[in-house]
Amino acid sequence: MKQTKINLTKEYKTYYTAKTVPEIVEFGEIPFLTIDGKGEPGGKEFTSKVEALYPLAYGVKNICKKQGKDFAVPKLEGLWWVESDKPALEVPREEWRWKLLIRMPDFVTSEMVDKAKEEVFKKKRMKLIKEIKFEKIKEGKCVQILHIGPYSTEPESLAKMRKLREKKNLVESGLHHEIYLSDPRKVAPEKMKTILRQPVKTKK
DSSP, X not given: OOOOEEEHHHHTTTTSOOOSSOEEEEEEEEEEXXXXXXXXXXXXXXXXXXXXXXXXXXXXXXXXXXXXXXXXXXXXXXXXEOSSSSOGGGSOGGGOEEEEEEEOOTTOOHHHHHHHHHHHHHHHOOGGGGGOEEEEEEEEEEEXXXXXXXXXXHHHHHHHHHHHHHHTTEXXXXXXXXXXXXXXXXXXXXXOEEEEEEEEEXXX
């Protein structure tokens, strides 16, 4: 019997799609592989941690596949913040903080992740594998938009999100979230697609 492979991007369509105008969405608790870091996007630490995250995601996939539950490893995501009272764009990029994420199917357990860590570490000998966590994150209500274009023009989309928040009497209540739908190595900057998402709550 042919095994079916779950495509998370199709399975959770509302999570992986957004409009080019800001909208309000809501999400429950979601399991992720995560790794924290600091520094500019695409910098040495960022790149090395992405390079650790993917082998582990494929390690978990292989364990699930053996149990008859194969899945396609989905897109990279990131949560971003700064430890400063200044707006993020006024803080030097090397001081930016981030948590990289890869979503996992709901049937993945912490035991599977621990087993995959052991197996991948034996093969790859990457110390960073040990820094990866399996955690569940609940963002709840969010404002989101599909940003088309280079990362450098994101402030234009963020301004549209801010307008909607103000109109709906909402304030930020979590970390700035990005889902990288395009691979910057393969897609021209002006055609890049990124979902920008911001958890919110009603202003008191």
